[in-house]
Amino acid sequence: SQQGEEDPQALSIQEGENATMNCSYKTSINNLQWYRQNSGRGLVHLILIRSNEREKHSGRLRVTLDTSKKSSSLLITASRAADTASYFCATDAGGSNYKLTFGKGTLLTVNP
Amino acid sequence: DTGVSQNPRHKITKRGQNVTFRCDPISEHNRLYWYRQTLGQGPEFLTYFQNEAQLEKSRLLSDRFSAERPKGSFSTLEIQRTEQGDSAMYLCASSGLAAYEQYFGPGTRLTVT
Numbered sequence: 001s002q003q004g005e006e007d008p009q010a011l012s013i014q015e016g017e018n019a020t021m022n023c024s025y026k027t028s029i030n031n032l033q034w035y036r037q038n039s040g041r042g043l044v045h046l047i048l049i050r051s052n053e054r055e056k057h058s059g060r061l062r063v064t065l066d067t068s069k070k071s072s073s074l075l076i077t078a079s080r081a082a083d084t085a086s087y088f089c090a091t092d093a094g095g096s097n098y099k100l101t102f103g104k105g106t107l108l109t110v111n112p
Numbered sequence: 113d114t115g116v117s118q119n120p121r122h123k124i125t126k127r128g129q130n131v132t133f134r135c136d137p138i139s140e141h142n143r144l145y146w147y148r149q150t151l152g153q154g155p156e157f158l159t160y161f162q163n164e165a166q167l168e169k170s171r172l173l174s175d176r177f178s179a180e181r182p183k184g185s186f187s188t189l190e191i192q193r194t195e196q197g198d199s200a201m202y203l204c205a206s207s208g209l210a211a212y213e214q215y216f217g218p219g220t221r222l223t224v225t
Contacts, residue, residue: 030212100145
């Protein structure tokens with residue numbers, strides 16, 4: 001079963017605008033990761049934030065984590081057409097196998 | 113750079129047939145995962161190997177499914193007596209022993225007619 005939900009399910013913006021996607025999850029986590037999936041490159045890891053971190057940056061990406069609300073957000077700044085993809089949050093609940101539980105994803109369309 | 117590879121990329125089979133998929137992980141990665149993804153959903157965990165040992169199986173993995181990873185290298189996922197509900201994208205991922213980030217292959221899309 002899916003661990004969480006991304007919100008919105010779909011988002012359409014113009015190139016240069018910022019895109020914000022949210023993720024909520026249900027159980028305690030060890031870390032939370034964001035992945036991107038498009039038909040060209042499959043599923044690609046973007047960024048990881050640990051449960052004791054509140055914010056993390058990587059290039060044009062900013063991730064926040066609020067463990068008290070069991071939620072995370074992914075901000076993509078100055079979006080490009082190439083950012084068009086589905087974005088998934090994935091949680092690792094701890095334990096030794098590091099298996100991931102994914103949400104349903106947000107489909108982002110960046111219009112040129 | 114040899115990432116994770118999966119073969120075949122597409123498989124169309126008739127209900128009741130057996131199918132086998134192969135995954136070649138990144139060579140130095142000890143951990144190997146299989147996930148299944150249906151349209152409009154995120155990937156769902158199926159099973160996990162550490163080296164050659166299969167350490168966890170999801171309840172999604174019915175008795176018709178079997179996975180192996182001989183010698184801790186490539187892995188195979190076999191589905192026996194396929195059903196239409198097995199139609200999905202089957203994804204393989206690998207990671208290093210102490211790493212959380214997983215590297216995914218392109219997937220095998222299975223269509224059961």
